[in-house]
Every structure is written in structure tokens, then in C-alpha cells.
Amino acid sequence: MPRPAPRRLSFPEYLAQEAHSDVKHEWLDGQVVTMAGGSPVHALLQMRAGLALMTALGRGPCRTYSSDLMVRVRATGLATYPDVTVICGAVEADPEHRHAATNPALLVEVLSPSTEGWDRDEKFAHYQQLPSLRHYLLVHQDRQCVEVYGRRPDGSWAYRCFGPGQRVPLSDLTGETNSALDVDLLYDGTDVPVRAIPPFRVAEPEVGWAAQG
Secondary structure, eight states: OOOOOOOOOOHHHHHHHHHTOSSOEEEETTEEEEOOOOOHHHHHHHHHHHHHHHHHHTTSSEEEEOTTSEEEOTTTOOEEOOSEEEEESSOOEETTEEEEESOOSEEEEEOOTTTHHIIIIIHHHHHTTOTTOOEEEEEOSSSSOEEEEEEOTTSOEEEEEEOTTOEEEOHHHHSOTTOEEEHHHHHTTSOOOOOOOOOOSOSSTTTTOOOOO
16 A cells, blocks of 8 residues: 655744654745764864854954854745754744744864765755855865855856865855865864865866865
């Protein structure tokens, strides 16, 4: 006998369920998906990415938030919990949920085998609908590599993969020319190996990025 399809939840119903849940869930168009807990390496890199960003952003206008912060993409409806969120200036709350932010300037996802396809493709497509978003970072667990998508002034996205000894420029967020995320600091204290960075889907890899020191 076929199983009945799971009941779709309205956004208010999802929020009511989430308020009493011990685990986080993503919501999109009535569908609710459990966000599985990460591995110890995933959890460590999530914390290290937050620390590296806090160090890079200093005492400027941008603040770094953990995965406890819900982000809502108003254009598509997606509600999710990025691994790290950076918001510059005041938090703009979702009209339907005052604890969900709608104006991230930078988002980080630590890649896992079970979620990489979603984070890299469909989820990024949702994130691109956030007018405030300037940078999207994908942090690898199997090698010291941070993939970075940066929004150009014309709305297109520049791509580059940053490895050991490199720094991701963030001056457009802080106004300080030296503001940059240190990849070595992000991976410091982890057992993630230094390996050659394979040729990911690189399109115009250097366009839009300042020279790295």
C-alpha cells in the first residue's frame, strides 16, 4: 500500500513546529526538510569560519552570526540556517518572523557529501535572490580550500578558489582595504590536509578580485 504524501505545512505552521523542535529544519513551498547534524570536522570548521570572519571584519559595521540565525529569502520563500551569516548594519527581519534575517551580506556553508549538491546549486540559486548578498563561501572538509562567489556591480558573480596562504578580500563590506578572511586562520587547529586544489567549475576566476598577498 503506498504511503500518503507528507502533509505540507504553511510557513506559520512550520514556525510553530520549529519553536518546539530540538533539531533545525529548512522550509520551502510547504515542504520541511530536517537539517542533519554535522560531523565533528564540520562543526569545527563552522566555528573556525566564524572566528576567521570576526577577525577579518574587526570592529566595523558587520557582525557574524552562528547557524542559530534563520535566514529567509523573501523572493523564493526559503527559510534556512546557514552555517555562518554576516550582516552589515541593522538586521532586517522577515515580516512573517521577527527572528529571521533577510539581509545577509555574506553566507558560509561548510560542504558535506550529503548536502554539497544542494549547497552548490539550488541553494545558491535561492541565495542569489537576496539583494544584500555580496559573498557566498563554500568551505571544504577534505582539503584546505574556500570557494568564493562574489557579486559584481552588474549582478553577475565572480568565482575563485582560495587555498593555504591566501586571503579572501572583504573590503567591500568594511570599507577597509586590508579586510580579508585568512584561509590559514580558518583551517588552523584542524586536521584538514593541504592538497592540490582541483579545477572546479572556474569561469573567469580572477575577474573582480584584487591581487592576493
